[in-house]
C-alpha cells in the first residue's frame with residue numbers, strides 16, 4: 331500500500347482503506363496510551379515502569395505502521411490477521427469470567443483473644459503476675475517472645491533503621507494517640523435527637539470523608555468482631571462486653587511515598603500519623619453521636635475492642651487478602667482503619683465479598699516473596715479454626731519490626747493493589763474484578779513494569795534531616 335496511492339483513495343478498495351485506517355488508528359492508540367502511562371509513572375516516581383512504558387510506546391505501534399506503509403505480498407491479509415488478533419485478545423480480556431458470585435468471605439468461628447496479639451505480649455513486663463500467668467497458659471509462645479524481646483525494639487535508637495528525627499516524629503504521633511486513648515468513651519447527652527437511619531448513615535459517610543476518611547461503611551456489630559478478652563493496659567484480662575448494635579468503619583490513606591520507602595523510618599512515621607488521623611475521625615464521630623443522645627465508643631490505636639479489618643470488611647470496605655490486611659478497592663492495603671460502635675439506629679451496608687481479591691492473592695504471592703522475615707504464607711488458603719484463610723506468622727513479623735525499629739511494611743509497599751488511586755491503575759483494578767484471565771495478565775504486567783520484588787523507594791529527601799553533631 332503506497333502512501334501516494336493512498337492519497338488517491340480511488341485506487342484502493344473499501345477493504346484496503348478500512349485496514350489501512352484501522353492499522354493507523356491502533357498504532358496511534360498504542361502510542362498515546364503507553365506514552366500517557368509513562369508520564370503517569372514519572373509523576374508517581376516509578377522510574378522503572380516509566381522507562382518501560384516509553385519504550386513500549388515506540389515499539390508496539392511499529393508492526394501496525396509497517397503493515398500500513400510497507401508494500402509486500404499478502405499485506406492486506408497479514409494486516410487483517412494482526413488486527414483480528416489484537417482486538418479479539420482485548421475482547422477476551424474484557425469478557426466477565428471467574429467472578430464466583432456465590433463467594434462469601436469466611437466468618438471466624440471463635441473470637442480472638444487480644445492477649446495473643448503481639449502488642450499485648452509486648453506490654454508484658456518480665457516476672458510480673460500478668461507475664462507469669464500468660465506463659466503458664468501459653469508456654470508454646472514463650473520462645474518466640476523471648477526472641478523479639480532480645481531485639482532492640484520499636485523506635486529504639488539501637489534498631490537497624492534508626493533515624494533520630496523521623497523516629498522522634500513517629501514517637502510524637504504515637505504519644506498523641508496515647509493521650510487520646512482514654513477519650514474513646516464520654517458523656518451521653520440526656521436529650522435524644524432521633525434521626526432517619528438512612529439519612530444519618532449517609533450524613534456520617536459524607537461527613538467522615540470531609541474529615542479526611544477515604545471511605546466509611548456501616549455493619550451490624552457481630553460477636554466475632556469483638557475480642558473475647560482485652561489485652562492492653564487496663565483492659566487486660568477483662569472480658570470484652572460491648573452491646574452496641576452497629577459498627578462504623580473508616581479508612582484513611584497511607585502516603586505512597588512514605589510507604590514506598592519501607593522498611594525505612596518513613597513507614598513508621600506514616601503508620602503513626604495515619605493511626606492518629608483515623609483515630610481522630612473516630613473520636614469526633616463518637617462524640618457527635620453521643621451529642622445526639624446515643625452511646626458511642628471509638629476504637630483507636632492501642633484501645634480497640636474490635637478487630638478492625640473484620641469490621642471494615644463486613645462494612646463493605648474491602649476484602650482480606652494474603653497478608654491478613656484489609657484490601658480496599660482503590661488503595662489496597664495502603665490504609666489504616668478506625669471504628670466507632672454505637673446503639674444509634676443506622677442503615678448497615680451490604681458486605682461486598684470480593685472473590686477477585688482472593689483469586690488474585692492466590693496467584694500473586696508478591697508480598698510473601700518480598701517479606702524479609704518469610705512471615706507470609708506462599709501456600710493456598712488453609713483451614714484455620716474451621717475457616718479457609720491465610721494467616722501470617724505474627725511472631726516472625728513482629729520480631730523483624732523489633733530489629734528494624736519500624737513496622738516494616740514491605741508487604742504493603744509491593745502489593746499491586748497499593749498503586750495510587752488514579753485512572754491508569756483503576757482500569758487495571760476494574761479489569762481484575764471482572765475477569766480471572768485479566769488478573770493473570772495484570773499480574774505478569776505488574777511484575778514486568780514494577781518488578782517481581784520491587785526495590786524500596788528512596789527515603790524521602792525532605793525527611794532526611796540529621797542532628798548536628
Ligand code: SF4
Nearest residue numbers: 651691694695697745
Ligand atoms: S501482594 Fe499480592 S498476594 Fe500479597 S496481598 Fe497483595 S495482591 Fe495479595
Ligand code: SF4
Nearest residue numbers: 701727738739740741
Ligand atoms: S510487615 Fe514486613 S515482616 Fe511483617 S508481614 Fe509485612 S513484609 Fe513481612
